Amino acid sequence: MSAALEQLRRHPGIWRRQAPSASALPTGFPALDAVLPDAGWSMGALTEILIPREGVGELRLVMPALADLSARGRWLAWVGPPYVPYAPALEARGIALSRILWVRSRNTVQQLWSAEQALRSGVCGAVLTWPTRVHPRRLRRLQLAAESGGAWALLFHREASPGGGSPASLRLRIAPASNNLAVEVLKCRGRPGARVEIPLDE
DSSP, rough: HHHHHHHHHTTTTSSSOOOOOOOOEEEEEHHHHHHHHSBOOOOEEEEEEESTTTTTTTTHHHHHHHHHHTTTEEEEEEEESSSSOHHHHHTTTTTTTEEEEEESSSHHHHHHHHHHHHHHHHHHEEEEESSSSOOOHHHHHHHHHHHHTTTTEEEEETTTTTOOOOOOEEEEEEEEEEEEEEEEEEOOSSOOEEEEHHHHHH
């Protein structure tokens, strides 16, 4: 390779497709893995999932990966879920109830603080939270905490809630589509957006 070409290849402004990360978690849905930059959910990163309302299939989307983490003995922290997690359904999906931390919070400030501490702890495989309103600066703190603790940060919220840009490495919008779940990739590293449909009975 010529010196000029090698210099150009090393230039930080040039985008290059990266190989799938060894720390990525398969989503359990091949069509979704195919459009994500790491061929799965990225550990040590923040994933935002925008929902029109609770209960449209957002947990079904992440359940295979949560079961994978649970099987590895990793803790799953549920911070301020809108409803009490239904234990029989979680067990049926392969999640060990003994690896779940359920954190209650009185307000969004407590909720985000608790999520940040869980992410930084280094013992959680995933931290799920459902804030009603969140400033991009708070999202940045969650992203940094996920990187620090090597955990998967999952933030579910209504699309109208946040304002401004998002520091999340992955941002999805989901919505029901007949018997499927439509997943739109709004932001990810190194790839253009995409839209896939996932059967809810998978």
